[in-house]
Amino acid sequence: MTASNFDATSLVAQYRLMRRLRRFEERTEELLDAGEIRAHAHLYIGEEAVAVGVAATLVPRDVITSTHRGHGHILAKGGDPMRMFAELMGREAGYNKGRGGSMHIADLELGIFGANGIVGAGAPMACGAARMFKNRGEPYVAVPFFGDGAMNQGVLLESLNVAAVWDIPVVFVCENNRYAITSPIADMARGSLADRAAAFGLEAETADGMDVNAVNAAAARLVARARAGEGAGFLECLTYRFEAHNTALRSADPRTAAEIAHWRERDPLTIAAQRLDDTDGWGATDRADLDAEVDVEIEDAIARARACALPGAETARDHMYAQTYPGFPAGVSE
Amino acid sequence: MTREISFVEALNEALLQEMARDPSVLVLGENIRGQGRGEMRGLQDAYGDDRVIDMPISEAAMTGIATGAALAGGRPVVHYQISSLIFPSFDQLVDQAAKLPLMLGGQGHVATTYLVMGCGANGGRAGQHSDNPYPYLIHAGIKSVMPATPADAKGLTITAIREDDPVAVFVPVRLMGSRGPVEEAANAIPLAKGKVRREGRDVTVVAVGHLVHDALASAEALAAEGIEIEIWDPRSLLPLDREGLAASVAKTGRAVLLDDSHRSCGFAAEVASIIGETCFGDLKAPVKRVTRADVTIPFGEQLEAEVLPDRRRLESAVRAVLAWS
Numbered sequence: 001m002t003a004s005n006f007d008a009t010s011l012v013a014q015y016r017l018m019r020r021l022r023r024f025e026e027r028t029e030e031l032l033d034a035g036e037i038r039a040h041a042h043l044y045i046g047e048e049a050v051a052v053g054v055a056a057t058l059v060p061r062d063v064i065t066s067t068h069r070g071h072g073h074i075l076a077k078g079g080d081p082m083r084m085f086a087e088l089m090g091r092e093a094g095y096n097k098g099r100g101g102s103m104h105i106a107d108l109e110l111g112i113f114g115a116n117g118i119v120g121a122g123a124p125m126a127c128g129a130a131r132m133f134k135n136r137g138e139p140y141v142a143v144p145f146f147g148d149g150a151m152n153q154g155v156l157l158e159s160l161n162v163a164a165v166w167d168i169p170v171v172f173v174c175e176n177n178r179y180a181i182t183s184p185i186a187d188m189a190r191g192s193l194a195d196r197a198a199a200f201g202l203e204a205e206t207a208d209g210m211d212v213n214a215v216n217a218a219a220a221r222l223v224a225r226a227r228a229g230e231g232a233g234f235l236e237c238l239t240y241r242f243e244a245h246n247t248a249l250r251s252a253d254p255r256t257a258a259e260i261a262h263w264r265e266r267d268p269l270t271i272a273a274q275r276l277d278d279t280d281g282w283g284a285t286d287r288a289d290l291d292a293e294v295d296v297e298i299e300d301a302i303a304r305a306r307a308c309a310l311p312g313a314e315t316a317r318d319h320m321y322a323q324t325y326p327g328f329p330a331g332v333s334e
Numbered sequence: 335m336t337r338e339i340s341f342v343e344a345l346n347e348a349l350l351q352e353m354a355r356d357p358s359v360l361v362l363g364e365n366i367r368g369q370g371r372g373e374m375r376g377l378q379d380a381y382g383d384d385r386v387i388d389m390p391i392s393e394a395a396m397t398g399i400a401t402g403a404a405l406a407g408g409r410p411v412v413h414y415q416i417s418s419l420i421f422p423s424f425d426q427l428v429d430q431a432a433k434l435p436l437m438l439g440g441q442g443h444v445a446t447t448y449l450v451m452g453c454g455a456n457g458g459r460a461g462q463h464s465d466n467p468y469p470y471l472i473h474a475g476i477k478s479v480m481p482a483t484p485a486d487a488k489g490l491t492i493t494a495i496r497e498d499d500p501v502a503v504f505v506p507v508r509l510m511g512s513r514g515p516v517e518e519a520a521n522a523i524p525l526a527k528g529k530v531r532r533e534g535r536d537v538t539v540v541a542v543g544h545l546v547h548d549a550l551a552s553a554e555a556l557a558a559e560g561i562e563i564e565i566w567d568p569r570s571l572l573p574l575d576r577e578g579l580a581a582s583v584a585k586t587g588r589a590v591l592l593d594d595s596h597r598s599c600g601f602a603a604e605v606a607s608i609i610g611e612t613c614f615g616d617l618k619a620p621v622k623r624v625t626r627a628d629v630t631i632p633f634g635e636q637l638e639a640e641v642l643p644d645r646r647r648l649e650s651a652v653r654a655v656l657a658w659s
Contacts (some may be wrong), residue, residue, distance in 0.1 A: 063406065099441030104437040113405055114438065121430055124395040128402025128410075135360075135384045140403075155426065158395035165390065319440040320475065322498035325526040328573035329475065 008278040011279065014056060015272045015287075018048040022269055023070045023224050024081055025243075026073045027298055028071065028088060032247050035163040036306075037088045039248075041102045044072030046242035050175050053057045053207075053215025053219050054143060056236070059309040063129040063142040065122025068103050069175075069241075070115025073145050078110050081298060085305035094274035095310035099319060111140075120146055120153030123172065130168035132230075141226045149180030151193050151220035157200075163232035164201035171233040172197065175209065177241045182254050197234030209239030210266045213275070242267075335518045341509050342372040344516045345449070348491035349373070349411065353381050356409060359495060360385040362396050363413030364467040370509060370537035373451070374413065378500045393419045397426035401434065404444045411495060416452040417465045417504070428474035430471035431500045446503040447494040453480070454544060454594055455631050455642055456507040460553075464631035464638075466543070471502050472572045473599070477525060479570050480504040482546035484514040486569055491525030496522060502576035504571075507541040528581065534562035537588040538650050540579065540605055541565055545592045545643060553644045556652060563590075563652055571601060579605070580613055590656045594643050597625040619658035622651040 027042045032041060043172045044051070047069070055076035058064070067074040074084060079095075086107050087094030091148040095105050106114035113129065116122045126144035150156045150172060150225040163170045174193055178185045203225060207218040215237055222233030240263040276282050320329050327334070339347070353359045361459035366374050366388040378386040389396045393414070400410040411504045414420055420427060431444050448471075468478050477499055481487040487505070495502035531546055532553050541549040549565045556563055568574055583589050589609055591602035602623040609621050627641035 063402075065402075095439070095442070096437060099439040100437045106438050106441060107403065108438070108442045113402065114434070116430075118425055118429055121398065121425060123396025124400030124426065125405065125430070126393065128399035128404070128408070129406040130402075131399060132403050132408050133388070134408040155392075155394040155398060158390070159398070160394035161390055162392060162395050162399065317440070318436075320436045320447075321477075322435060322443045325573040327576055328526065 011213070011272065011276055012125050014052050014216070015269070015276050016290055016294060017052045017076060018212065018223045018269055018272060019291055020081070021048045021051065021075050023294050023298045024071060024084070029243075029247060031302070039101065040246045041071070041088070042069040042246040043241070043243045044069055046263065046268070047175055047177060047209065047239045048072055048210055048273075049215050049272070050173065050209045050239055051145070052172050054219040055214045056216050057219045058143065059140070060110055061138070061140045062217055063113055063126060063140070065113045065126045065142075065144045067119070067122070067146055068115065068117055069147070070103065070105060074105050074107070074115065079105070079107055079112065081301035081317060082304045084301050086308045087286060089308075090310060091305060091308035092167070092311040093305070095303040097313045097319070117265045120150035120156035122146065123156045123159035124162070125148070127135070127162050127168060127170055130163070130170040131166060134166070134168050141171060141223055143171050143173055143223075145173045145175060147180070148174060148178065148185050148189065148193060148310070149178040150174070151189060151196060152180075160197055160200040160202060161236070167229070167231045168312040169226040169229065170224050170230070171219065171235060172202070172236065173219070174236045175239055176236055177239050179245070179255070181245045182249070182252065194234060194236040202232050202234045204234040204236070206238065209237030210268045210271060212268060212272050220299065273317055336515045337518065338513050339484055339516050340372070340511055341484045341487050341505070341608070342511070345373040345505065346375050346416070347492055347516070347634040348495070348520070349377060349382065350486045352492060352495045353377070353385065355520065356653045358407060359407055359411065360403065361388065361413060362387045362389055364389050364391055364396070364415060366413070369415070371451070373449070381492045391408065393422040395428050395556045397423035398430060400446045401426065401431045401444055402447050405442055409451055409495060412446040413449045413452060416463050416650045417450050417454075417467050418462050420448070420450060420467055420471070427471065427500075432474045432476050434519040435499065442499040444500050445498045446500045447491070448500065449491070450502055450504045452505045452507040452510070454507050455638055458633055458635065458638065460505060460633040461630040465579050466504070466626070468502070468504050469595050469600050472604070476572070477501040477563045478504060478572045479525065480506065480543040481569065481579055482506070482509065482543055482567050484512065485516045488516050489521055490569065492520055493522045493525060495620065504543065508544040509547075523569070526573040526575050527570060528542050528566055528578040530566050531565040532563070532631050534564035534586070536561050537563045537590055537655055538582040538585055539563045539565050539590050539592055539648070539652065540602075541567060541592040542571070542601060543594065545594055546643050549592055549648065552649050552652070556649060561652060561656065574605075574608070576608060576612065579608065583609055583613040584616045589621045590648065590651045591621065591623045591625070591641055591656060592648050594626050597623065598623055608636055619655040620653050624651050626649050
């Protein structure tokens with residue numbers, strides 16, 4: 001089940017993984033609406049080709065940092081859907097023992113340094129990991145994912161510069177979904193985002209973010225280059241989210257139905273499915289079987305997550321520090 | 335063996351020794367090569383520019399890079415040339431490094447050290463170069479120490495580097511050139527252990543950083559009047575040595591808090607609360623605070639002096655708590 005992206009070089013594996021991302025998010029939305037998951041989530045639906053196309057170029061020891069819209073990146077890097085659902089449901093068996101929730105899921109063993117609730121904040125952490133890889137002579141890369149909105153965040157621009165001057169193995173992946181929350185990119189940035197990265201001295205490319213093969217090909221070039229010690233890269237993926245910024249803002253989505261419909265015609269799953277169906281020896285029936293398998297896998301993950309225990313309230317102050325002292329950290333009324 | 339060395343030499347020695355002991359220790363800082371005060375002396379020559387990294391002027395990225403390096407197995411020390419440089423880094427300090435351990439549910443550690451140089455006012459450095467910003471980081475849950483002697487500077491920095499959590503070492507600007515006895519061996523000083531700097535029966539003076547020395551000078555003057563103050567240096571601001579504090583207040587029954595951070599929500603406010611909550615039965619007088627005023631530090635000499643805690647106001651506060659009946 002957790003196997004994954006690492007052998008996902010074939011289109012079948014990539015389609016299957018995208019399907020897992022899609023189904024995970026569809027069920028997350030339903031579980032939120034049913035009250036089984038607290039608060040809200042930022043759904044990755046529509047952007048699956050980016051995470052899957054990039055992650056297929058990575059190995060387990062490679063590092064990623066993710067965003068508030070992180071479920072897709074984590075699944076693509078090999079994250080276990082059961083432990084992710086358990087985290088969303090606040091269970092002790094969740095990735096973060098119920099301390100993180102949607103915006104903080106991490107798996108350090110899989111090189112996932114975490115989703116992040118602050119736009120652009122993961123980029124310098126990826127640079128820190130890459131600097132360690134370079135210092136230790138290890139053949140790994142770090143990939144910070146972020147959106148177009150983050151391209152106006154100072155710490156991210158600082159990170160682009162550092163990556164360039166240090167020649168560290170980082171490939172920045174910008175998911176340009178055209179909106180910073182609800183604000184259209186035309187009002188937020190002038191010119192090409194990839195050009196900004198190029199101006200810092202990074203090898204920059206732009207790819208069709210709805211086509212997993214296109215993303216994968218561009219990512220493969222930049223990742224191979226970075227892994228070989230030839231310097232940092234930047235990949236802008238032109239993509240679109242089909243849902244609102246998050247589930248709490250569904251009634252405040254300023255985008256027109258026509259615009260969303262236009263992009264849905266380029267659904268990354270449809271594009272991959274079509275290509276799959278055109279492949280010799282594959283047909284729509286095989287794909288339907290595969291879809292059904294993924295559905296079963298996700299339902300199984302949900303059922304197992306539901307069965308997990310909640311953390312005890314007396315553990316609420318645990319993990320704040322690796323090393324604690326008497327009376328520290330302080331509680332509410334002592 | 336103990337020798338007399340300066341405060342920055344003690345910091346330098348701590349860095350050199352920890353880098354020798356543990357190859358995962360690295361240093362990130364701006365202006366490393368041109369940095370003339372001495373705490374970085376010889377580091378790049380000894381350990382190379384992979385472990386002693388000269389940063390672009392990008393404090394936020396520098397701080398986040400340290401977090402990422404820590405998650406990837408490093409033990410980075412981030413060098414801020416002046417205390418105000420933690421402000422451009424604020425998100426990476428308080429919303430990232432400080433919160434990650436709990437949010438990760440114990441998956442990993444963030445073993446970072448923040449060496450915050452040049453804390454406090456030092457004669458006309460004005461609004462943006464005179465801060466003592468420890469309450470901000472304490473409030474965010476970042477372990478924080480402020481050494482008052484070269485020996486403590488070395489011992490607490492060693493502890494900060496070895497601790498598996500983010501730890502900020504606030505270096506008082508007025509003490510950076512001061513000298514004192516320091517052991518050559520790398521002896522760590524534990525967190526949450528305060529120190530009685532002078533014993534006395536009448537009033538406990540809790541003094542932080544450079545103010546320990548002002549309090550020691552005032553103790554001499556007050557002794558001539560027959561007043562014996564006990565000077566307690568918390569050293570570790572978070573976690574705080576509550577037992578050491580309570581023991582001193584229990585002995586004297588009176589407390590004056592001498593702290594050069596803002597009065598409102600400053601460090602002294604927290605210490606006063608703890609004394610009120612845990613030592614009420616021992617108190618013979620209300621707790622008094624002598625702090626920095628709640629204003630930006632002005633440039634002019636008399637203006638600056640007016641808003642900083644000083645010996646005159648300390649001694650007056652001591653007399654006031656003694657006069658209480």
